[in-house]
Amino acid sequence: MRVTLEQQLAGAVDADLTAVFGAIALAAREIERKIRLAGLSDTYGAVGATNVQGEQQQKLDVFANDVMMDELGKLNCVAALVSEEDEEPVICDHPGSKYIVIFDPLDGSSNIDVNVNVGTIFSIQEFAGGDLSAAILQPGTKQVAAGYVVYGPSCVMVMTTGDGVSGFTLDDTGEFVRSSEKMMMPQQGPYYSTNEANASTWPDAYRGYLKMLLAGELNGKTYSSRYIGSLVADFHRTLLKGGVFLYPPTAKVPNGKLRLLYEANPMAMVAEQAGGAAVNGPTRIMELQPEKIHQRTPLIVGSKAEVEALQEAVAQE
Ligand code: AHM
Ligand code: MG
Numbered sequence: 001m002r003v004t005l006e007q008q009l010a011g012a013v014d015a016d017l018t019a020v021f022g023a024i025a026l027a028a029r030e031i032e033r034k035i036r037l038a039g040l041s042d043t044y045g046a047v048g049a050t051n052v053q054g055e056q057q058q059k060l061d062v063f064a065n066d067v068m069m070d071e072l073g074k075l076n077c078v079a080a081l082v083s084e085e086d087e088e089p090v091i092c093d094h095p096g097s098k099y100i101v102i103f104d105p106l107d108g109s110s111n112i113d114v115n116v117n118v119g120t121i122f123s124i125q126e127f128a129g130g131d132l133s134a135a136i137l138q139p140g141t142k143q144v145a146a147g148y149v150v151y152g153p154s155c156v157m158v159m160t161t162g163d164g165v166s167g168f169t170l171d172d173t174g175e176f177v178r179s180s181e182k183m184m185m186p187q188q189g190p191y192y193s194t195n196e197a198n199a200s201t202w203p204d205a206y207r208g209y210l211k212m213l214l215a216g217e218l219n220g221k222t223y224s225s226r227y228i229g230s231l232v233a234d235f236h237r238t239l240l241k242g243g244v245f246l247y248p249p250t251a252k253v254p255n256g257k258l259r260l261l262y263e264a265n266p267m268a269m270v271a272e273q274a275g276g277a278a279v280n281g282p283t284r285i286m287e288l289q290p291e292k293i294h295q296r297t298p299l300i301v302g303s304k305a306e307v308e309a310l311q312e313a314v315a316q317e
Contacts, residue, residue, distance in 0.1 A: 006021075008178060016098050028157060032155045034063055062085070079100055082102040089132075104259070107121050111230045120232075121231070163273075164182045165184075188304075195229065209310050223243070235271075247299045248298050279310065
């Protein structure tokens with residue numbers, strides 16, 4: 001049976017949340033098209049500016065951010081939009097608005113120019129009124145929905161509204177059509193995924209953990225390495241095949257590289273809904289209290305067996 005994203009959401013969540021997903025789907029469709037044809041237009045490369053993270057903004061970063069802002073900003077139910085690309089939240093002056101949408105419009109910037117998977121990551125929180133700035137800084141357990149779109153050989157949206165994980169594939173008519181239901185991550189998997197070039201500056205516990213995986217000491221399982229450098233793609237593989245993705249603290253980024261609100265939290269919600277886990281080392285990602293919108297965190301996410309083993313290794317240090 002052909003079930004679109006909208007059809008799955010209708011009746012399962014309120015009309016406003018369905019509208020938020022509709023806007024993300026529309027934006028994703030535009031971003032997918034721009035990426036697919038990027039080589040035929042002057043779309044690759046940097047714009048010459050740096051974003052709030054001090055990173056070079058790519059033309060496609062700016063395009064993706066504008067499209068997400070435009071589509072979501074049209075909705076009366078949206079109270080605020082928080083983007084990796086903008087220093088401050090965009091406050092939408094809509095009376096009675098109900099949702100805060102936090103996103104990384106185009107993740108995996110280093111892969112944009114080389115025709116390798118990139119993605120859009122999103123986290124949706126409810127806004128019950130009151131102080132909007134305080135409402136944005138909620139732990140991940142308060143997310144009402146989360147997900148990502150991976151622009152790969154297929155364009156796929158993976159999402160959860162807190163009742164399991166579903167995948168939708170963008171079809172030729174421009175609709176996201178359900179292609180996976182009740183997605184579950186294997187309890188232990190065959191891959192570890194990390195930028196091993198940084199391993200010499202990881203804390204000892206992480207180096208010991210990797211040694212343990214390589215020695216086949218976690219339930220006798222042997223591992224292969226897979227790393228793309230796009231969180232969406234590395235996470236998507238981890239979700240489907242199992243194993244672990246890790247971005248530990250390094251000498252260069254002692255608090256981790258990835259951002260809590262729009263990278264770690266949404267991936268953590270999807271992972272947990274699929275039977276996996278996500279920690280920052282000692283602590284569950286979704287229990288961290290954010291202090292700043294662009295806060296970074298170490299991220300270890302994946303199958304339960306690998307994530308729990310890492311948590312133990314860190315606790316013993
Ligand atoms: P970005 O938001 O600037 O694209 O950075 C985030 C990306 C993630 O997609 C990926 O997991 C990580 O950076 C890769 O970092 P590194 O190149 O240090 O391995
Ligand atoms: Mg990013």
